[in-house]
Amino acid sequence: MKKTILVFGLLILGLLLLFQLSKYAILSGDLESEYAIAIIAVVFFFVGIYLNKKSLHKNNTDTKEVNQKRIKELEISEREYEVLIGISEGLSNKEIGEKLFISESTIKTHVSNLLVKLNAKRRTQAIQIAKQEHII
Structure with a gap:
């Protein structure tokens, strides 16, 4: 449980940092807003894939034989x-x-x-x- 909370906390922190960096890059003129949106979309895509593999496809190792x-x-x-x-x-x-x-x-x-x-x-x-x- 603690590991899950830590992983999700780090994911949220990483996404917040991504948003702040993209905001800074757009305001400073180094990055177009379309590129920032595309980068954020790609990051969310890979985070979604990661969460899907971790949460939905757990192997059920707790199977017991039927008596x-x-x-x-x-x-x-x-x-x-x-x-x-x-x-x-x-x-x-x-x-x-x-x-x-x-x-x-x-x-x-x-x-x-x-x-x-x-x-x-x-x-x-x-x-x-x-x-x-x-x-x-």
Whole structure:
């Protein structure tokens, strides 16, 4: 966290210095305003590329293997597992049904079966338990 704050602080400082230098160069007559704007645009372009690579394309090294043995112990069917994955993605029953090509009432049945098998009262609690059990 501290490293991120430091990097962003340095980026902001560098951009402010760029603006001040370009302002000075324009006022002194050494640089045309169009060139200053072009230079600033190029700098922002490369800063955008840098931020994109750093923030959006992080490798997820925290992947854990799914405990297939525990899924079998809980007697969760393949379809119920697919519904559980849909719930973990934040999808509604209707969206899960559209994704899996089954009716919303069937999804409701699978969700209630999952809640019983995971001993949960709510969908969010079921996801929490599934993560603790390394099911998802």
